[in-house]
Amino acid sequence: MTKPRPTGGRLSLFGRKLEISGVLAKRVGVFGIEVPAAAIAIVVGITMIAITIWGVIFSRAPQTITQHVEHRYDVADPQFVRSMSVLLGPALEPGNRVDTLVNGKQIFPAMLAAIRGATKSIDFESYIYWKGTIGKEFADALAERARSGVKVHVLLDWVGSHKIDQGSINEMGRAGVKIFKYHQPHWYRVKTLNHRTHRKLLVIDGKVGFTGGVGIADQWDGNGEDAEHWRDTHFRVEGPVVAQLQGAFADNWTQASGAVLHGEEYFPALSAVGTLPAQMFKSSIEGGALSMELMYLLSIAAAKSSIDLSMAYFIPDALTMDHIVDALKRGVRVRIILPGEYNDSKLVRSASRSEWGRILEAGGEIYEYQPTMFHCKVLVVDNHWVSVGSTNFDSRSFRLNDEANLNVYDRGFAARQTAQFEEDLTKSRRVTLEQWRGRPIYIKAWDNVVGFFEPQL
Amino acid sequence: MKFKFSLPKLILVLVLTAILTILCLSLFSTSEKEVTHNITHEYPVDDPQFIRTMGVLLGPAMVEGNKVETLLNGEQIFPAMIAAIRSAKKSISFETYIYWSGEIGKQFADALAERAKDGVKVHILVDWAGSQKMDAAILAEMKSSGVQIKKYHPLKWYALDRLNNRTHRKILVIDGLVGFTGGVGIADSWNGHAQDPAHWRDTHYRVEGPVVSQMQAAFTDNWTKVSGDVLHGPLYFPPEKPAGTLFAQMYKSSTDGGADSTHLMYLLSIAAATRTIDLSMAYFVPDKLALEALVAAMKRGVKVRILLPGVYIDSSIVRNASRATWGSILQAGAEIYEYQPTMFHCKILVVDRLWTSMGSTNFDSRSFRLNDEANLNVHDREFAELQVANFEHDLKSAKRVTYEEWVARPWWEKAWEHMMGLLDPQL
Numbered sequence: 016m017t018k019p020r021p022t023g024g025r026l027s028l029f030g031r032k033l034e035i036s037g038v039l040a041k042r043v044g045v046f047g048i049e050v051p052a053a054a055i056a057i058v059v060g061i062t063m064i065a066i067t068i069w070g071v072i073f074s075r076a077p078q079t080i081t082q083h084v085e086h087r088y089d090v091a092d093p094q095f096v097r098s099m100s101v102l103l104g105p106a107l108e109p110g111n112r113v114d115t116l117v118n119g120k121q122i123f124p125a126m127l128a129a130i131r132g133a134t135k136s137i138d139f140e141s142y143i144y145w146k147g148t149i150g151k152e153f154a155d156a157l158a159e160r161a162r163s164g165v166k167v168h169v170l171l172d173w174v175g176s177h178k179i180d181q182g183s184i185n186e187m188g189r190a191g192v193k194i195f196k197y198h199q200p201h202w203y204r205v206k207t208l209n210h211r212t213h214r215k216l217l218v219i220d221g222k223v224g225f226t227g228g229v230g231i232a233d234q235w236d237g238n239g240e241d242a243e244h245w246r247d248t249h250f251r252v253e254g255p256v257v258a259q260l261q262g263a264f265a266d267n268w269t270q271a272s273g274a275v276l277h278g279e280e281y282f283p284a285l286s287a288v289g290t291l292p293a294q295m296f297k298s299s300i301e302g303g304a305l306s307m308e309l310m311y312l313l314s315i316a317a318a319k320s321s322i323d324l325s326m327a328y329f330i331p332d333a334l335t336m337d338h339i340v341d342a343l344k345r346g347v348r349v350r351i352i353l354p355g356e357y358n359d360s361k362l363v364r365s366a367s368r369s370e371w372g373r374i375l376e377a378g379g380e381i382y383e384y385q386p387t388m389f390h391c392k393v394l395v396v397d398n399h400w401v402s403v404g405s406t407n408f409d410s411r412s413f414r415l416n417d418e419a420n421l422n423v424y425d426r427g428f429a430a431r432q433t434a435q436f437e438e439d440l441t442k443s444r445r446v447t448l449e450q451w452r453g454r455p456i457y458i459k460a461w462d463n464v465v466g467f468f469e470p471q472l
Numbered sequence: 473m474k475f476k477f478s479l480p481k482l483i484l485v486l487v488l489t490a491i492l493t494i495l496c497l498s499l500f501s502t503s504e505k506e507v508t509h510n511i512t513h514e515y516p517v518d519d520p521q522f523i524r525t526m527g528v529l530l531g532p533a534m535v536e537g538n539k540v541e542t543l544l545n546g547e548q549i550f551p552a553m554i555a556a557i558r559s560a561k562k563s564i565s566f567e568t569y570i571y572w573s574g575e576i577g578k579q580f581a582d583a584l585a586e587r588a589k590d591g592v593k594v595h596i597l598v599d600w601a602g603s604q605k606m607d608a609a610i611l612a613e614m615k616s617s618g619v620q621i622k623k624y625h626p627l628k629w630y631a632l633d634r635l636n637n638r639t640h641r642k643i644l645v646i647d648g649l650v651g652f653t654g655g656v657g658i659a660d661s662w663n664g665h666a667q668d669p670a671h672w673r674d675t676h677y678r679v680e681g682p683v684v685s686q687m688q689a690a691f692t693d694n695w696t697k698v699s700g701d702v703l704h705g706p707l708y709f710p711p712e713k714p715a716g717t718l719f720a721q722m723y724k725s726s727t728d729g730g731a732d733s734t735h736l737m738y739l740l741s742i743a744a745a746t747r748t749i750d751l752s753m754a755y756f757v758p759d760k761l762a763l764e765a766l767v768a769a770m771k772r773g774v775k776v777r778i779l780l781p782g783v784y785i786d787s788s789i790v791r792n793a794s795r796a797t798w799g800s801i802l803q804a805g806a807e808i809y810e811y812q813p814t815m816f817h818c819k820i821l822v823v824d825r826l827w828t829s830m831g832s833t834n835f836d837s838r839s840f841r842l843n844d845e846a847n848l849n850v851h852d853r854e855f856a857e858l859q860v861a862n863f864e865h866d867l868k869s870a871k872r873v874t875y876e877e878w879v880a881r882p883w884w885e886k887a888w889e890h891m892m893g894l895l896d897p898q899l
Contacts, residue, residue, distance in 0.1 A: 055482070062486055081700025093711065098704045101689040104531045262528035273508025275736065277525045284520060309702060 079414070080305055083337060084312045086345060089319040090397045096292075096424060098313055103296040103306050103422075105262065110287025111254030113423055115431055119236040122229050122249040123149060129219045129251070130156045135280040136166045138264045140216040142175035142405070143230030146183075150231050154183035158190035166280060167192040170267055172212045173199045175230070195271040197417075212417040214297070215249075215405045216264045221281045224252040224260035226295070226404050226421050228327065228390045234359075239387050242357050247390040248325075248435065250403055250421060252293070255285045259295035263419040266297060292424045298406075299417035307406050308413040310420065311394070312338055318347045318396045323436045325352045325391035328363045328407035330472050335408075336373055343377040352436065352443055354390075355383030362465050362472065363409070368451070369459075369466030375448040382443035395436065398429045410470045507735055510764055511743040513772060517827040522744050523719075523851060529740070530723035530733050530849075532689070538681030539716025540850055542858060546663035549656050549676040550576060556646045556678070557583045560592045562707045565645040565691040567597040569638065569832070570657030573607030580658050581610040585617035593707060594619040597694055599639045600626040602657075622698040624844075640843040641724070642832045643691050648708045651679040651687035653722070653831050653848050655754065655817045661786075666814050669784045674817040675752075675862065677830060677848060680715035686722035690846040693724060719851040722831075726844035734833050735840040737847065738821070739765055745774045745823045750863045752779045752818035755790045756797075757836035757899045763800050770804040779863065779870055781817075782810030789892050789899070790836070795878070796886075796893035802875040809870035822863065825856045837897050 042049045088094040100106035116122040130137060130153070137160055144150060161167040169187065171179065173196040187194055197212040217225040227249030229235050237244030252260065265276040298306035315322065315338040322342060329351065331339065343349055351374070358364045371381055394402040404420030406412045423429075454462070515521040527533035543549040557564060557580070564587060571577060588594040596614070598606065600623040614621060624639040644652040654676030656662050664671030679687065692703040725733035742749060742765040749769060756778065758766070770776055778801075785791045798808060820830045831847030833839045850856070881889075 059486060059489055062490065079700055080696060080702055082702065084702050084704070087705045094706060094709070097685070097709050097711070101532070101685045101709055102692065102702075102704065105528070106533060258524065258528045265529060269507060269732065269736075275507055275509065275511050275529075275739070277511070277529065277740065278514045279521060282521065282524050282528055284524070305696065309696075312702070313704065 084316040090400045105259045107292045107294040108255045111291040111293040112289025114251040116249045120238045135220045138218045140170040142172045142213045144176040145178040145232035146180035147233035161191040169194045214419040224257040245388040254288045256293040263297040297419040321348045323395040325393040327390045330409040340377045349379040357388045365462045365465040369462035516746045517744045532686045534721040535682040537714025538683045538718040538720040541678040543676045545665045547665040562647045563593040567643045569599045569602035571598045572605035574660040588618040596621045599624045641846040651684040672815040682712035683720040690724040721849045724846040749776045750822040752820040754817045755834040767804045776806040792889045792892035796889035
């Protein structure tokens with residue numbers, strides 16, 4: 016005789032007893048053991064969650080460059096300008112003026128003055144916006160302009176701006192500023208969680224633009240004088256290329272709000288105000304995927320005499336590394352300034368260090384900036400071609416985030432950046448191959464473990 | 473009652489659930505960048521602001537000095553394309569959705585293989601889904617001659633979420649100097665001169681001048697995605713020389729690149745119209761936003777004429793879904809015509825007899841949000857007049873559908889159309 020099968024049951028989950036009944040209470044044999052259907056449902060559920068997380072973490076841009084970009088022409092060749100113009104989207108345009116702003120002391124007053132001078136529109140996109148004096152000043156200035164009838168659009172990354180003062184958001188909202196958070200998590204868009212906007216754009220009346228490394232936080236204030244005041248470079252732009260800066264903003268704004276920014280207020284007619292040929296291009300997993308990596312590879316492949324790279328986060332992948340080593344073999348001098356002890360991400364520093372071997376062996380010069388966190392993102396090739404903006408030299412910038420960079424093709428402008436580079440060099444310490452090889456074993460091991468996560472850093 | 477799950481069955485159930493989940497998610501994952509607010513009319517197409525907007529919002533700016541020849545039907549299109557292929561000295565870049573066997577497919581394959589044997593770099597990118605009927609012998613012939621052939625988004629277990637995103641771009645570029653785009657696929661249905669239902673009506677374009685580098689870039693974009701290789705240098709991007717007087721731009725859109733550009737281009741063009749919109753469209757399933765934009769244009773006094781396929785259509789689902797959407801625009805005064813002699817495959821928009829957009833893009837959600845597309849825009853009055861002349865010539869073989877006729881359809885037709893209309897996001 017068999018006992019009557021129970022029609023209901025209990026399941027212990029996290030210490031709580033759950034009453035189960037109906038179909039979930041049915042018992043099913045697995046490996047010859049009878050388990051409630053509820054248990055199977057839980058297993059299926061966990062599998063699905065695992066798949067989703069796997070999807071979030073490993074979803075990368077679909078297009079990846081896998082083949083070496085050969086050195087076929089150098090930066091001075093018109094072919095180089097054509098490649099950059101057609102492959103990155105918007106073409107290089109003549110007639111621009113770009114002012115170099117060094118550290119918060121110069122950067123913030125210039126940005127705030129431009130905001131206060133706005134008469135039609137202000138478009139502002141940032142990754143970092145943290146609570147503090149600088150954050151308050153920006154919020155006040157933006158709110159004041161919005162109250163005067165200027166159309167103010169603020170797009171902040173949801174992750175990068177989590178430390179923002181809610182009071183500032185309320186203040187701006189009340190004043191009529193339109194604020195969107197980029198990729199706020201939604202259950203139906205889990206995959207986008209890993210894709211942040213890292214673009215740093217400020218456009219005033221469609222006529223004056225800013226881009227560079229700076230985030231809105233007190234860490235960027237001052238003059239790089241101590242650990243609490245970082246070293247960074249930002250740029251103020253005027254001329255026809257500002258329409259391309261505005262285009263990069265409008266792209267993300269449509270994505271976040273569904274509205275299209277167009278017309279005179281945002282895209283006025285722009286005449287030449289300077290002599291610099293320049294281009295602003297964007298990249299994102301959703302739009303123009305690998306443009307950023309493409310720009311770096313084409314630039315490195317074109318280098319003939321020198322590459323000077325100021326880089327806050329430097330974790331090249333194997334392909335980029337090959338290109339740097341190749342350039343060194345062609346006789347290109349490669350100098351790289353990175354942050355030293357003062358680094359806001361120890362993980363990045365470790366992962367970065369695990370990769371220096373090949374560059375140092377091939378004769379590359381690597382320097383660590385001593386006084387404070389070094390947050391610049393500036394590439395200068397052959398003292399002729401300059402790329403600046405939000406982009407770090409890592410997989411997160413190349414493949415996961417939305418980025419935008421300004422490229423300037425001018426020897427005078429490049430010389431100005433090289434002079435700044437060499438000034439930073441005097442405050443940096445060189446890392447030799449011997450020192451690198453002589454790291455204690457536990458540091459090497461740790462660097463390599465962290466380096467394993469390169470695709471996400 | 474006792475039922476037992478064996479281990480293999482359990483695993484099977486788990487795997488199937490996972491696959492189903494991914495498939496469902498992928499069906500609903502369209503481009504994230506979506507225009508949801510209507511665009512107001514602020515400036516007409518002859519305003520410099522319009523040209524600036526198109527330049528900065530779609531990517532590459534409009535460039536001067538181009539020549540664009542209009543080719544009608546396979547009879548003019550295929551000989552021009554094959555002649556260009558035969559003249560190639562450095563490189564041939566060819567991307568198409570449909571490439572299958574048949575007389576035309578064979579002619580192209582022979583010409584491409586012959587050039588590859590001669591040392592010309594030949595890159596062919598065909599959509600995996602669109603090219604399912606491709607003849608294996610043709611493929612083998614081209615591969616053995618040195619043609620590089622790649623399939624776009626093939627079925628792979630780890631990329632199921634991409635299965636719904638196809639490349640629909642139709643681009644042929646010779647030596648980086650001569651380009652072709654338009655509606656044509658490489659198949660016998662396009663041959664001839666639209667003389668009967670087996671020979672379709674279509675328009676394609678032969679392009680010379682600086683804008684060809686933008687066409688080449690639209691190709692290299694997808695080529696890099698598929699092969700990991702970057703095409704650059706003078707073989708593909710030679711110095712640009714003016715070849716004519718037309719002001720033109722080639723822009724691309726895809727779910728993972730420039731997302732909503734196509735939708736944006738159509739909405740901005742419709743919003744800018746002040747007098748006329750003449751649309752030749754193979755597949756017309758407008759979304760709510762596009763319908764509202766058309767109605768708003770007609771309220772401004774714009775005359776809207778739309779020419780669509782009639783009974784001869786390769787997808788009756790699309791025709792039904794299309795019909796379901798006509799009410800509001802017919803009521804607002806739009807003239808809708810159905811082309812009678814054969815399948816009508818043109819995809820051409822002409823606004824105010826000045827602004828023309830043509831290429832691979834259909835007026836539906838699949839083109840606006842799911843597929844990779846590329847269109848050529850030309851800002852020129854004479855060129856637009858020529859397109860309108862072709863449009864009006866086609867109208868002579870078309871039958872108008874009035875609002876009264878549309879309302880008076882039998883109820884079962886309406887019901888069926890509405891059911892098909894539910895598929896709109898996928899069409």
